[in-house]
Amino acid sequence: QVQLVESGGGLVQAGGSLRLSCAASGRTFSSYAMGWFRQAPGKEREFVAYISWSGANTYYADSVKGRFTISRDNANDTTYLQMNSLKPEDTAVYYCAAHYSGLYFRMGSYDYWGQGTQVTVSS
Numbered sequence: 001q002v003q004l005v006e007s008g009g010g011l012v013q014a015g016g017s018l019r020l021s022c023a024a025s026g027r028t029f030s031s032y033a034m035g036w037f038r039q040a041p042g043k044e045r046e047f048v049a050y051i052s053w054s055g056a057n058t059y060y061a062d063s064v065k066g067r068f069t070i071s072r073d074n075a076n077d078t079t080y081l082q083m084n085s086l087k088p089e090d091t092a093v094y095y096c097a098a099h100y101s102g103l104y105f106r107m108g109s110y111d112y113w114g115q116g117t118q119v120t121v122s123s
Helices: none
Strands: 002-007 010-013 018-026 033-039 046-051 058-060 068-073 078-083 092-099 110-113 117-122
Touching: 002 092, 002 110, 018 033, 018 092, 018 117, 033 068, 033 078, 046 068, 046 078, 058 068, 078 092
Parallel strands: 010 117
Antiparallel strands: 002 018, 018 078, 033 046, 033 092, 046 058, 068 078, 092 110, 092 117
């Protein structure tokens, strides 16, 4: 079992920045690749970013590439999502998840999920 708790969400103006954190507990965090997903009202949950267990490999959705950065600190069992140049369309609940197997951009490839943190970007 892995427990994931997100934090760092909030209300920010367009063009601003936020850093989300995802704290893990339970089984060995460093053995899991991690991902961030988001879900806007009335929309399906979508992939945002992925980082391999070592941090050597990262992937991003086209919509956030160049603005968001995923990172991890295995010594502190935490994954981060730095979000810059935020846009109103980034408004969503953001979820972190522990990758089990399969394609990194598919929800079904993730075994454990956090409860989510709300990000609201005003125009």
